[in-house]
Each structure stands twice: as C-alpha cells, then as structure tokens.
Amino acid sequence: MDDLSIIDQFTQTFSQYIDSGFGLIAGDVGYLSSVLVAIDITLAGLFWALLAEDNIPAQLIKKVLYVGFFALLLSNFKGFADIIFQSFAGLGLKASGGSLTAADLMRPGFVASTGFTASKPLLEKAGELVGITTFFSNFATIA
Structure with missing residues (x-):
C-alpha cells in the first residue's frame, strides 16, 4: 500500500x-x-x-x-466536458477548503494516497480498541 x-x-x-x-x-x-x-x-x-x-x-x-x-x-464535446469538469472541480475544492488542486483530482493515486495517509491514524486507533477482550474493556470509548 x-x-x-x-x-x-x-x-x-x-x-x-x-x-x-x-x-x-x-x-x-x-x-x-x-x-x-x-x-x-x-x-x-x-x-x-x-x-x-x-x-x-x-x-x-x-x-x-x-x-x-x-x-x-x-x-465540441471534449471542450464542453473540460469546462464542466474544471467548474465543478473548482467549486468542490473551494468548498472543501483543502490544499488539493484540480490537476490533483486527475491523479487518483495521489487522492488515494492522501486518503490513506489521513485515515491511517484512525484505523490504527480503531485496531487498538477492537478485539475479543479489549472490546468489553473499551466499550465506553467505542460507544
């Protein structure tokens, strides 16, 4: 990964x-x-x-x-499709307030890497709280 x-x-x-x-x-x-x-x-x-x-x-x-x-x-389908993509990408990126650019959205590996990096600490913490014995001891934290 x-x-x-x-x-x-x-x-x-x-x-x-x-x-x-x-x-x-x-x-x-x-x-x-x-x-x-x-x-x-x-x-x-x-x-x-x-x-x-x-x-x-x-x-x-x-x-x-x-x-x-x-x-x-x-x-002119290709030109219209590019205009629509750039418009919606710009609106979405402005609404999210993130550091991504419209060119980054055309790189799905970069987007997946960003998501993987952001979710890794959450998944590690969830992994610590899940287990047969640890589930019941961490039930208050999980719920």
Missing part, C-alpha cells in the same frame, strides 16, 4: 487509448450524424407537406436550431 502511483499510470494509459480510439472513429461518427440529420430533415419536410400548416417557416427555424445545437454538442 506504499506505492499508489500505479493507479495514476493506469489512468494515464487508459485515457491515451480512449482518446486515440475516439480519433479513429470520428469520421464514422460524423457520417452517422450526417445521415441522422438528413433523415430528420426529410421526415420533417414530409410531415410539413402532408399537414399543410401555415407555420412552416417557424417550424423550419426550430428544427434547424435543434439540429445545429446537437451538432455543436457533438463537435
């Missing part, structure tokens, strides 16, 4: 493989998104032609905004 940096190495390797894998399928995701957008617009056009409503331009603008927003989310 002394070297918890192996978790950091695993996380770094895993993240590199995931990031490279998403780069490989970006073309397929773009093609699939384009096909889905084309199907959505085609179905919307068919419904507009069959319903004969007067409010078609407003519905067209609404549909374009929905599709555009979805495309924006897909194309």
Whole structure:
C-alpha cells in the first residue's frame, strides 16, 4: 500500500487509448450524424407537406436550431466536458477548503494516497480498541 502511483499510470494509459480510439472513429461518427440529420430533415419536410400548416417557416427555424445545437454538442464535446469538469472541480475544492488542486483530482493515486495517509491514524486507533477482550474493556470509548 506504499506505492499508489500505479493507479495514476493506469489512468494515464487508459485515457491515451480512449482518446486515440475516439480519433479513429470520428469520421464514422460524423457520417452517422450526417445521415441522422438528413433523415430528420426529410421526415420533417414530409410531415410539413402532408399537414399543410401555415407555420412552416417557424417550424423550419426550430428544427434547424435543434439540429445545429446537437451538432455543436457533438463537435465540441471534449471542450464542453473540460469546462464542466474544471467548474465543478473548482467549486468542490473551494468548498472543501483543502490544499488539493484540480490537476490533483486527475491523479487518483495521489487522492488515494492522501486518503490513506489521513485515515491511517484512525484505523490504527480503531485496531487498538477492537478485539475479543479489549472490546468489553473499551466499550465506553467505542460507544
């Protein structure tokens, strides 16, 4: 339990493989998104032609905004995810008042080491109070 940096190495390797894998399928995701957008617009056009409503331009603008927003989310997902992570990490770290930084949260081995260091004295004291005979002699302390 002394070297918890192996978790950091695993996380770094895993993240590199995931990031490279998403780069490989970006073309397929773009093609699939384009096909889905084309199907959505085609179905919307068919419904507009069959319903004969007067409010078609407003519905067209609404549909374009929905599709555009979805495309924006897909194309900038990594940036949005980073912004959200940094925001929540900053809020949590400010609320806790600790000495950790947002970069430290991306190192799970460091976080585990900090938790292990903080809990070690508590676990040692609990170990002193637990046992078959010591339980009854320390019952007032435990309760």
